[in-house]
Amino acid sequence: MLSVIDVTKKYGKLIANDHVSFEVHPGDISILLGPNGAGKSTIIKCIAGLLKFNGMILINKNENKSLPAKRDLGYIPEMPALYDMLTVWEHMEFIARAYSLTDWKDRAEMLLERLELDDKKKKLGSDLSKGMQQKVSICCGLLPQPKVILLDEPLVGLDPHAIKELKNMIVEYKNEGAAILISTHMLDSVADFWDSTNIMMDGRIAAKRTRKEIEGSGENLEDLFFKITEKEKSTVGEER
Numbered sequence: 001m002l003s004v005i006d007v008t009k010k011y012g013k014l015i016a017n018d019h020v021s022f023e024v025h026p027g028d029i030s031i032l033l034g035p036n037g038a039g040k041s042t043i044i045k046c047i048a049g050l051l052k053f054n055g056m057i058l059i060n061k062n063e064n065k066s067l068p069a070k071r072d073l074g075y076i077p078e079m080p081a082l083y084d085m086l087t088v089w090e091h092m093e094f095i096a097r098a099y100s101l102t103d104w105k106d107r108a109e110m111l112l113e114r115l116e117l118d119d120k121k122k123k124l125g126s127d128l129s130k131g132m133q134q135k136v137s138i139c140c141g142l143l144p145q146p147k148v149i150l151l152d153e154p155l156v157g158l159d160p161h162a163i164k165e166l167k168n169m170i171v172e173y174k175n176e177g178a179a180i181l182i183s184t185h186m187l188d189s190v191a192d193f194w195d196s197t198n199i200m201m202d203g204r205i206a207a208k209r210t211r212k213e214i215e216g217s218g219e220n221l222e223d224l225f226f227k228i229t230e231k232e233k234s235t236v237g238e239e240r
Protein backbone atom coordinates (compact mmCIF):
# COMPACT_ATOMS: atom_id res chain seq x y z
CA MET A 1 0.00 0.00 0.00
CA LEU A 2 1.17 3.51 -0.85
CA SER A 3 0.14 6.40 1.42
CA VAL A 4 0.93 9.99 0.47
CA ILE A 5 0.07 12.20 3.44
CA ASP A 6 -0.05 15.97 3.20
CA VAL A 7 3.00 16.33 0.95
CA THR A 8 4.17 19.81 0.00
CA LYS A 9 7.15 20.30 -2.30
CA LYS A 10 8.55 23.68 -3.27
CA TYR A 11 11.19 24.50 -5.85
CA GLY A 12 12.34 27.84 -4.47
CA LYS A 13 9.13 29.89 -4.31
CA LEU A 14 7.19 27.65 -6.69
CA ILE A 15 4.81 25.25 -4.95
CA ALA A 16 4.88 22.16 -7.16
CA ASN A 17 2.92 19.95 -4.71
CA ASP A 18 0.52 21.64 -2.34
CA HIS A 19 -0.69 19.46 0.57
CA VAL A 20 -1.11 16.39 -1.62
CA SER A 21 -2.71 13.30 -0.04
CA PHE A 22 -3.86 10.04 -1.61
CA GLU A 23 -3.55 6.30 -1.22
CA VAL A 24 -3.08 3.40 -3.59
CA HIS A 25 -4.30 0.07 -2.24
CA PRO A 26 -2.87 -3.37 -2.97
CA GLY A 27 -4.37 -4.74 -6.19
CA ASP A 28 -5.30 -1.26 -7.44
CA ILE A 29 -4.12 0.58 -10.53
CA SER A 30 -4.33 4.27 -9.77
CA ILE A 31 -3.76 6.84 -12.45
CA LEU A 32 -2.40 10.29 -11.85
CA LEU A 33 -3.75 12.76 -14.37
CA GLY A 34 -3.26 16.46 -14.89
CA PRO A 35 -2.12 19.01 -17.46
CA ASN A 36 1.56 19.81 -18.08
CA GLY A 37 3.14 21.28 -14.98
CA ALA A 38 0.39 20.08 -12.63
CA GLY A 39 2.94 18.40 -10.35
CA LYS A 40 2.64 14.71 -11.30
CA SER A 41 6.33 13.95 -11.84
CA THR A 42 7.20 15.90 -8.71
CA ILE A 43 4.98 13.77 -6.46
CA ILE A 44 6.27 10.62 -8.15
CA LYS A 45 9.86 11.70 -7.52
CA CYS A 46 8.98 12.51 -3.90
CA ILE A 47 7.51 9.00 -3.51
CA ALA A 48 10.60 7.48 -5.16
CA GLY A 49 12.76 9.24 -2.55
CA LEU A 50 14.50 11.52 -5.04
CA LEU A 51 13.29 14.83 -3.60
CA LYS A 52 13.00 16.36 -0.15
CA PHE A 53 9.48 17.38 0.85
CA ASN A 54 7.28 18.28 3.78
CA GLY A 55 4.74 15.65 4.81
CA MET A 56 4.92 11.87 4.93
CA ILE A 57 5.04 9.07 2.39
CA LEU A 58 4.64 5.45 3.47
CA ILE A 59 5.34 2.34 1.40
CA ASN A 60 3.68 -0.59 3.14
CA LYS A 61 3.72 1.44 6.37
CA ASN A 62 7.48 2.17 6.11
CA GLU A 63 8.76 5.70 5.61
CA ASN A 64 9.68 5.98 1.91
CA LYS A 65 13.39 6.60 2.46
CA SER A 66 13.82 3.54 4.69
CA LEU A 67 15.45 0.37 3.37
CA PRO A 68 12.33 -1.84 3.71
CA ALA A 69 10.34 0.77 1.73
CA LYS A 70 12.99 0.89 -1.01
CA ARG A 71 12.95 -2.92 -1.25
CA ASP A 72 9.21 -2.84 -1.92
CA LEU A 73 9.29 0.02 -4.43
CA GLY A 74 9.75 -0.15 -8.20
CA TYR A 75 10.20 3.16 -10.04
CA ILE A 76 10.13 3.50 -13.80
CA PRO A 77 11.03 7.12 -14.56
CA GLU A 78 9.83 9.25 -17.45
CA MET A 79 13.41 9.54 -18.74
CA PRO A 80 15.37 6.28 -18.63
CA ALA A 81 18.76 6.72 -16.94
CA LEU A 82 21.01 3.84 -17.96
CA TYR A 83 24.72 3.34 -17.42
CA ASP A 84 26.45 3.96 -20.77
CA MET A 85 29.19 1.42 -20.10
CA LEU A 86 27.03 -1.44 -18.81
CA THR A 87 25.41 -3.91 -21.15
CA VAL A 88 21.71 -4.72 -20.95
CA TRP A 89 22.45 -7.95 -19.06
CA GLU A 90 24.87 -6.10 -16.71
CA HIS A 91 22.02 -3.74 -15.83
CA MET A 92 20.03 -6.80 -14.73
CA GLU A 93 23.01 -8.04 -12.69
CA PHE A 94 23.45 -4.61 -11.12
CA ILE A 95 19.83 -4.53 -9.95
CA ALA A 96 20.02 -8.14 -8.73
CA ARG A 97 23.05 -7.27 -6.58
CA ALA A 98 21.60 -4.00 -5.31
CA TYR A 99 18.45 -5.81 -4.15
CA SER A 100 20.30 -9.01 -3.08
CA LEU A 101 18.06 -11.05 -5.37
CA THR A 102 18.52 -14.80 -5.65
CA ASP A 103 17.25 -16.93 -8.55
CA TRP A 104 16.77 -13.81 -10.66
CA LYS A 105 18.26 -14.95 -13.97
CA ASP A 106 15.23 -16.77 -15.37
CA ARG A 107 13.07 -13.83 -14.42
CA ALA A 108 15.46 -11.36 -16.07
CA GLU A 109 15.48 -13.52 -19.22
CA MET A 110 11.68 -13.60 -19.22
CA LEU A 111 11.37 -9.81 -18.82
CA LEU A 112 13.90 -9.16 -21.60
CA GLU A 113 12.15 -11.66 -23.87
CA ARG A 114 8.72 -10.13 -23.28
CA LEU A 115 10.05 -6.71 -24.25
CA GLU A 116 11.99 -8.13 -27.21
CA LEU A 117 15.41 -7.31 -25.77
CA ASP A 118 16.66 -10.89 -25.52
CA ASP A 119 18.94 -10.41 -28.54
CA LYS A 120 20.28 -7.12 -27.11
CA LYS A 121 21.76 -8.52 -23.88
CA LYS A 122 25.34 -7.72 -24.87
CA LYS A 123 24.62 -4.20 -26.11
CA LEU A 124 25.89 -1.25 -24.11
CA GLY A 125 23.39 1.21 -22.65
CA SER A 126 24.87 3.96 -24.83
CA ASP A 127 24.22 1.91 -27.99
CA LEU A 128 20.49 1.50 -27.42
CA SER A 129 17.73 3.54 -29.00
CA LYS A 130 15.55 5.71 -26.72
CA GLY A 131 12.72 3.14 -26.81
CA MET A 132 15.12 0.28 -26.03
CA GLN A 133 16.52 2.26 -23.11
CA GLN A 134 12.97 2.70 -21.83
CA LYS A 135 12.43 -1.05 -22.09
CA VAL A 136 15.63 -1.78 -20.10
CA SER A 137 14.49 0.73 -17.50
CA ILE A 138 11.16 -1.14 -17.24
CA CYS A 139 12.99 -4.48 -16.81
CA CYS A 140 15.21 -2.95 -14.10
CA GLY A 141 12.18 -1.55 -12.27
CA LEU A 142 10.26 -4.82 -12.38
CA LEU A 143 13.08 -7.32 -11.76
CA PRO A 144 12.85 -7.12 -7.92
CA GLN A 145 9.07 -7.87 -8.08
CA PRO A 146 8.08 -4.66 -6.29
CA LYS A 147 4.90 -4.43 -4.24
CA VAL A 148 4.43 -0.74 -5.01
CA ILE A 149 5.14 0.33 -8.59
CA LEU A 150 5.47 3.89 -9.90
CA LEU A 151 5.35 4.44 -13.64
CA ASP A 152 5.85 7.96 -14.97
CA GLU A 153 4.50 8.19 -18.55
CA PRO A 154 5.50 4.57 -19.15
CA LEU A 155 4.07 4.12 -22.65
CA VAL A 156 5.66 7.15 -24.33
CA GLY A 157 8.18 6.09 -26.95
CA LEU A 158 7.40 2.36 -26.80
CA ASP A 159 6.49 0.34 -29.89
CA PRO A 160 3.04 -1.28 -30.11
CA HIS A 161 4.29 -4.71 -29.00
CA ALA A 162 6.00 -3.25 -25.92
CA ILE A 163 2.89 -1.20 -25.10
CA LYS A 164 0.77 -4.35 -25.22
CA GLU A 165 3.26 -6.35 -23.10
CA LEU A 166 3.71 -3.61 -20.53
CA LYS A 167 -0.05 -3.25 -20.16
CA ASN A 168 -0.32 -7.03 -19.68
CA MET A 169 2.45 -6.92 -17.08
CA ILE A 170 0.77 -4.08 -15.20
CA VAL A 171 -2.45 -6.12 -14.97
CA GLU A 172 -0.47 -9.21 -13.86
CA TYR A 173 1.16 -7.23 -11.05
CA LYS A 174 -2.22 -5.86 -10.03
CA ASN A 175 -3.60 -9.40 -9.88
CA GLU A 176 -0.65 -10.38 -7.68
CA GLY A 177 -1.61 -7.60 -5.27
CA ALA A 178 0.80 -4.78 -6.16
CA ALA A 179 -0.26 -1.16 -5.65
CA ILE A 180 0.39 0.62 -8.95
CA LEU A 181 0.55 4.36 -9.63
CA ILE A 182 0.73 5.49 -13.26
CA SER A 183 1.18 9.08 -14.37
CA THR A 184 -0.02 9.56 -17.92
CA HIS A 185 -1.56 11.91 -20.46
CA MET A 186 -2.71 9.02 -22.62
CA LEU A 187 -6.19 8.48 -21.21
CA ASP A 188 -7.13 5.94 -23.90
CA SER A 189 -4.16 3.77 -23.05
CA VAL A 190 -5.25 3.21 -19.46
CA ALA A 191 -9.01 3.28 -20.01
CA ASP A 192 -9.34 -0.51 -19.82
CA PHE A 193 -7.72 -1.13 -16.49
CA TRP A 194 -7.63 1.77 -14.06
CA ASP A 195 -9.29 1.42 -10.64
CA SER A 196 -8.91 4.91 -9.20
CA THR A 197 -7.72 8.31 -10.33
CA ASN A 198 -6.35 11.48 -8.83
CA ILE A 199 -6.51 14.53 -11.06
CA MET A 200 -3.89 17.17 -10.29
CA MET A 201 -4.05 20.85 -11.12
CA ASP A 202 -1.65 23.57 -9.99
CA GLY A 203 0.07 21.24 -7.54
CA ARG A 204 -3.13 20.16 -5.80
CA ILE A 205 -5.38 17.13 -6.06
CA ALA A 206 -8.38 18.73 -7.75
CA ALA A 207 -10.51 15.56 -7.91
CA LYS A 208 -10.41 11.94 -6.83
CA ARG A 209 -12.65 9.21 -8.23
CA THR A 210 -12.89 5.46 -8.27
CA ARG A 211 -13.87 3.69 -11.45
CA LYS A 212 -17.08 2.59 -9.75
CA GLU A 213 -17.97 6.21 -8.94
CA ILE A 214 -17.44 7.32 -12.54
CA GLU A 215 -19.32 4.37 -14.01
CA GLY A 216 -22.13 4.94 -11.51
CA SER A 217 -22.44 8.60 -12.48
CA GLY A 218 -22.38 7.86 -16.23
CA GLU A 219 -19.32 10.09 -16.83
CA ASN A 220 -16.22 8.97 -18.66
CA LEU A 221 -12.65 9.67 -17.68
CA GLU A 222 -11.94 12.13 -20.49
CA ASP A 223 -15.07 14.18 -19.77
CA LEU A 224 -14.17 14.28 -16.10
CA PHE A 225 -10.60 15.33 -16.88
CA PHE A 226 -11.73 18.28 -19.02
CA LYS A 227 -14.48 19.22 -16.60
CA ILE A 228 -12.04 19.36 -13.70
CA THR A 229 -9.03 20.92 -15.41
CA GLU A 230 -10.94 23.47 -17.50
CA LYS A 231 -13.15 24.46 -14.59
CA GLU A 232 -10.11 24.76 -12.32
CA LYS A 233 -8.35 26.88 -14.93
CA SER A 234 -11.25 29.30 -15.25
CA THR A 235 -11.65 29.44 -11.45
CA VAL A 236 -7.96 30.23 -11.02
CA GLY A 237 -8.32 32.84 -13.76
CA GLU A 238 -11.31 34.43 -12.03
CA GLU A 239 -9.48 34.57 -8.70
CA ARG A 240 -6.62 36.42 -10.31
Ligand SMILES: Nc1ncnc2c1ncn2[C@@H]1O[C@H](COP(=O)(O)OP(=O)(O)OP(=O)(O)O)[C@@H](O)[C@H]1O
Nearest residue numbers: 011014015016034035036037038039040041042043
Ligand atom coordinates in the same frame (compact mmCIF):
# COMPACT_ATOMS: atom_id res chain seq x y z
N1 LIG B 1 13.78 20.79 -10.91
C1 LIG B 1 12.87 21.77 -10.95
N2 LIG B 1 13.20 23.02 -10.57
C2 LIG B 1 12.29 24.01 -10.57
N3 LIG B 1 10.99 23.84 -10.93
C3 LIG B 1 10.62 22.63 -11.31
C4 LIG B 1 11.53 21.52 -11.35
N4 LIG B 1 10.85 20.42 -11.76
C5 LIG B 1 9.59 20.81 -11.98
N5 LIG B 1 9.45 22.13 -11.72
C6 LIG B 1 8.19 22.90 -11.81
O1 LIG B 1 7.25 22.29 -10.94
C7 LIG B 1 5.96 22.29 -11.53
C8 LIG B 1 5.44 20.87 -11.63
O2 LIG B 1 6.25 20.15 -12.54
P1 LIG B 1 6.08 18.59 -12.80
O3 LIG B 1 7.21 18.16 -13.67
O4 LIG B 1 5.89 17.90 -11.51
O5 LIG B 1 4.70 18.57 -13.60
P2 LIG B 1 4.00 17.40 -14.43
O6 LIG B 1 2.57 17.38 -14.01
O7 LIG B 1 4.77 16.14 -14.28
O8 LIG B 1 4.11 17.96 -15.91
P3 LIG B 1 4.21 17.20 -17.33
O9 LIG B 1 2.85 16.63 -17.60
O10 LIG B 1 4.55 18.31 -18.26
O11 LIG B 1 5.30 16.16 -17.23
C9 LIG B 1 6.11 22.99 -12.89
O12 LIG B 1 5.76 24.35 -12.72
C10 LIG B 1 7.59 22.86 -13.20
O13 LIG B 1 8.05 23.94 -13.98
